[in-house]
Ligand code: NG6
């Protein structure tokens with residue numbers, strides 16, 4: 001053994017001299033231009049176009065996120081695939097439009113895995129490229145087989161069956177039971193003598209609910225969210241058991257950020273992909289006491305500050321590990337903003353002059369621009385030139401773009417709606433997509449300055465959340481250069497454009 005260790009350095013030296021020691025990837029003609037930076041995707045929940053100081057918010061500051069914007073590329077016309085969570089995330093993972101597949105609407109807390117396990121996914125492509133892949137945070141894509149997840153045994157299939165090597169999950173959203181973390185296949189801190197049961201159909205067990213025992217609540221629901229009470233907050237759905245495993249909302253941001261940092265530390269020596277999916281700024285908005293009351297806008301503003309802190313923790317960890325220059329950070333949101341999303345949390349009363357959607361019309365759930373146009377940043381020091389990109393881009397393209405970045409060839413059926421736009425994401429090109437499909441209640445398509453929203457009989461205004469949904473039985477055509485935007489319907493004066501965009505949308509839908 002000793003002899004071997006003496007010989008080894010000499011051998012390595014000789015090999016090195018001979019040029020056999022592995023070099024960083026070069027871009028010479030002989031070698032493909034693929035590179036394998038770490039990829040950290042920070043995916044925020046319900047963050048609106050106007051919710052960050054780098055996108056014009058002036059009532060509070062988001063310095064850590066702003067720093068990503070200053071050091072990277074800030075997109076002004078980047079879109080989530082849908083204006084709600086599950087369909088956007090489905091598209092992000094599969095590179096397939098969610099409206100092509102049934103069952104991809106907002107998932108309940110007991111939904112089974114909605115991504116077929118034989119699909120090629122964004123994480124499985126990166127695994128193919130040699131990455132270790134991890135998801136930490138909100139999942140909301142269902143867990144378990146068609147017969148339903150068993151929360152007291154192995155909770156699978158889930159992320160580990162569709163391309164992740166590690167997972168630490170909030171199974172659905174914070175406002176849905178079961179209110180427990182799932183690490184890889186297991187509920188964390190589960191006591192087998194106190195098994196978990198979940199129902200979204202009827203009350204089970206005899207625990208208090210928001211409807212029956214409002215006096216027990218520290219935050220009352222404004223609509224829905226009146227079932228089992230966990231940590232003083234009533235949720236969507238009923239659960240019993242798992243008392244020891246239940247999360248404390250105030251600690252959630254710290255818990256998942258700690259897990260995310262640990263994942264990066266553990267995998268520092270090889271390329272990793274971290275999908276860090278924050279619970280903030282979704283309801284229930286329950287900041288840690290460090291942030292409570294700090295924004296002046298009530299809990300909604302406070303959890304934006306908390307989110308900003310978490311982003312700072314991630315970037316500080318990358319600095320500490322010496323990985324900053326070798327890491328591509330993508331930052332975006334799954335859909336646009338909502339102020340009252342079901343709890344009396346002072347979001348409406350304390351909003352003041354803050355504009356969660358900036359100047360855009362609509363919000364979460366909407367086919368208007370604020371539904372899907374979201375803050376989006378790409379930061380990779382030394383590789384991405386800082387600046388602003390007005391290119392029309394969509395998260396649907398992340399799968400194929402990251403495949404291209406990491407040198408992975410794709411078959412036609414893999415991530416079928418995703419296109420390689422890596423040069424645009426890295427700022428080498430300002431050329432955007434020729435069109436982007438937006439999926440609110442109604443379907444819409446943007447091409448150049450024009451936006452068409454297909455006729456829809458849905459309600460125009462959702463009073464609970466106070467959002468204009470973009471539905472109209474008549475076709476809508478907007479010139480996006482009009483100010484204010486999406487106010488003047490130009491369909492009647494421009495029937496040719498309506499026809500052209502309606503046909504384009506139809507062609508995409510039928511593809
Ligand atoms: C809605 C919930 C809302 C939120 C949303 C999903 C009610 C009344 N409203 O049904 O609070 O949970 O679903 O949000 O229950 S998302 O960002 O995950 O899509």
Ligand code: CA
Nearest residue numbers: 045046085334
């Ligand atoms: Ca969301």
